[in-house]
Amino acid sequence: MNILMASDICDLTPAWLKERGVRAVLADLDNTLAGYRANEPDAAVALWMAALKEAGIALMIVSNAKEERVAAFCAPLGLPYLARAGKPGGRGMLEAVKRLRMSAAETVMVGDQYFTDIRAGRKAGLRTVLVNPRIKGFWFTLRRLYETPFIAGKAEKL
Numbered sequence: 001m002n003i004l005m006a007s008d009i010c011d012l013t014p015a016w017l018k019e020r021g022v023r024a025v026l027a028d029l030d031n032t033l034a035g036y037r038a039n040e041p042d043a044a045v046a047l048w049m050a051a052l053k054e055a056g057i058a059l060m061i062v063s064n065a066k067e068e069r070v071a072a073f074c075a076p077l078g079l080p081y082l083a084r085a086g087k088p089g090g091r092g093m094l095e096a097v098k099r100l101r102m103s104a105a106e107t108v109m110v111g112d113q114y115f116t117d118i119r120a121g122r123k124a125g126l127r128t129v130l131v132n133p134r135i136k137g138f139w140f141t142l143r144r145l146y147e148t149p150f151i152a153g154k155a156e157k158l
């Protein structure tokens with residue numbers, strides 16, 4: 001299955017997801033939904049979350065970060081989450097899918113890093129979307145350069 005590439009997580013609109021039979025989104029936290037250490041989503045992400053909820057599409061955060069960091073972001077939003085998820089291992093992904101009572105086929109994994117988020121999603125047999133980070137800096141450019149040969153031939157623009 002190809003890796004989809006999107007510039008922004010907000011491009012995954014409820015209509016786009018529904019058309020593809022997606023009923024659940026697993027999302028990485030840091031630099032996918034929010035900048036590092038940001039304890040709340042920015043306005044665009046907050047609107048995207050509300051639209052998903054309205055459409056009945058489940059959202060769960062699957063992060064390798066500490067419980068404390070992930071809970072601080074998710075609790076005020078009432079979002080389910082899995083911290084210390086062990087990406088790029090696929091086990092956390094499967095656990096998240098199970099908790100949401102979804103199947104792998106109707107779940108998509110979204111993240112900003114190929115070597116953790118995308119590999120984990122693919123191991124679990126999920127569709128994957130690689131997004132540009134919310135805050136794009138020098139390290140992003142460098143990392144994407146490094147990731148490119150691994151993504152090549154598997155990627156498709158959203």
Ligand SMILES: [Mg+2]
Nearest residue numbers: 028030031112
């Ligand atoms: Mg990340």
